[in-house]
Amino acid sequence: MRLRRFAFPLALALIVALPASLVAQAAVPRPIDWPAMQDEAVEALRQYLRINTSNPPGNELAAARFLKAFLEKEGIQAQILDTAELGAGRANLYARLKGDGSKRAIALVQHMDVVPVTQSSWTVPAFDGVLKDGYVYGRGALDMKGEGIAHLMALVALKRSGVPLTRDIVFVANADEELGSTGGIVFVDRHADLLRDVEYLFTEGGANSFRNGKLEYYSVGVAEKRTFWNRVTVHGTPSHGSRPTKANPVPRLVAALDRIARYETPLHVTPGVQKFFHDISRNYSGRQAAWLSDVTAALKQTDARDWILSDVYWNAILRNTISLTGLQGSSKTNVIPAEASAELDIRLLPDQSPEAMIATLTRIVNDTAVHFTTLLAPKPPFESPAGTDLFRAVERAAHERDPGAFVTTSMMTGATDRPSYRKLGIIAYGLSPFKVEAADEQRGVHGNDERLSVQNVGNGVRFLYDILRYAQ
Ligand SMILES: [Zn+2]
Structure with a gap:
């Protein structure tokens, strides 16, 4: 169908573009020295990790300058943008490697900021770009400066090799993903033309x-949960702790929180999650394989449900979740405070509404003195289709490396800048170019001793380079 639709314009385009296409065919791609590329990428990652972009305050302008200098050394023009809008020390960065424009572009988007560290919990300095035992250590190695360097070096490899591109490759580095997402939001708002x-x-x-x-x-x-943070507040009358009153807001808050903590959110299987479990069922055998192949049916059986929900990731993609986190009462033992409050980290499934969640919590708490205020409103729901040209390019590159492996589609329980970009109609994918041990991932992302193996750095650059080539 696609061929028929494009046959006539394509023929015309070929005639018009004949000299250019001859030139493109004549340009034989130059081979890449991959071991040397790995060394170069590791060195670039170490330098990137040394730029402390803990957010707050972010300080992404320094990171943007580093990326800009790196790109321009390779002959790829880059622009530092949005410095006034984002505030002191902050910036977004944009660059583009031109193709012949016959197909639409692919963007590589990263965030330059990282979450703060508790240095005393690390065994190495978090901002020194330490290279030890075959790993690069540092805050951001996994989230997401490692991926950022894979983006950077894959782009550089495409430029150096002179592979003919039908699609431009756009390179974007944003500020502030870890806190307010202002970098992505401002970039999309101000530069939709780019x-x-x-x-x-x-x-x-x-x-x-x-x-x-x-x-x-x-x-x-292809999807992510929607972050919806709330504060629960109870107001009372301040007085001395030696004379208890019914107007103490603390016990009332505690009672409300107890009801919320004991509330089990309903299980809800989205079509994407049903497919994910079906895909991964082939890694299991016996009744576990049967359960996963139809998770909706399995959740109706006690033994299957208990086993499935015992996995914290699986549990989190099958329901809205509520984590009770912050708690505030009096700052003095002998003072009954005027107010007591708690914070809730709520994560909604993509098709669930924040209003319905608050209505449910209000009903469960059943106390008119308890108020909910939104701390962070959810981003728009985000889902991207699979089965596209680019998805098939990922499958091809994956099968070349691991012939028995399959590529499934997953929902992320955390949040990214994808919803901001999806607003423009862009098909946004989460892609890790790495094979990171589950234990490293668990410990390192927003945790301690975050690290990425040297081998992953090299293989990741090449994996992304191949995907981008196959998508032309
Ligand atoms: Zn991240």
Whole structure:
């Protein structure tokens, strides 16, 4: 169907573009020295990790300058943008490697900021770019400066090799993903023109499952939960702790929180999650394989449900979740405070509404003195289709490396900047170019001793380079 639709314009385009296409055919891609590329990428990652972009305050302007200098050394023009809008020390960065424009562009999007560290919990300095035992250590190695360097070096490799490109490759680095997402939001609002021809986008949010040295599956992230943070507040009358009153807000808050903590959110299987479990069922045998192949049916049986929900990730993609986190009462033992409050980290499934969640919590708490205020409103729901040209390019590159492996589609329980870009109609995917041990992932992302193996750095650059070539 596609061929028939394009046959006539394509023939015309060929005639018009004949001299250019002859030139393109004459340009034989130059081979890449991959071991040297790995060394170069590791060195670039170490330098990137040394730029402390802990957010707050972010300080992404320094990171943007580093990326700009790197790109321009390779002859790829880059622009530092949005410095006034984002505030002191902050910036977004944009660059583009030109193709012949016959197909729409692919964007590689990263965030330059990282979450703060508790240095005392690390065994190495978090901002020194330490290279030890075959690993690069540092805050951001996994989230997401490692992926950012894979984006950078894959782009550089395409430029150096002179592979003919039908699609421009757009390179974007944003500020502030870890706190307010202002970098992505401002970039999309102010520079929609720079993204007008972008069909696809890769950023964080993919998760290849790699356990005890064994690859379970590749996954492309096509959906994410919606972060919806709330404060629960009870007002009372301040007084002295030596004379208890009914107007103490603390016990009332505690009673409300107890009801929320004991509330089990309903299970809800979205079509994408049903497919994910069906895909991964081939890694299991016996009744576990049967359960996963139809998770909706399995959740109706007690033994199957208990087993499935005992996995914290699986549990989180099957329901809205509520984590009670912050808690505030009096700052003095002998003072009954005027107010007591708690914070709730609520994560909604993509098709669930925040209003319905608050209505449910209000009903469960059943106390008119308890108030909910939104701390962080959810981003728009985000889902991307699989089965596209780019998805097939990922499958091809994955099968070349791991012939027995499959590529599934996953939902992320955390949040990324994808919803901001999806607003423009761009098909946004989470893609990890790495095979990171589950234990490293668990410990390092927003945790301690975050690290990425040297081998992953090199292989990741080449994996992304191949995907981008196959998508032309
Ligand atoms: Zn991240």
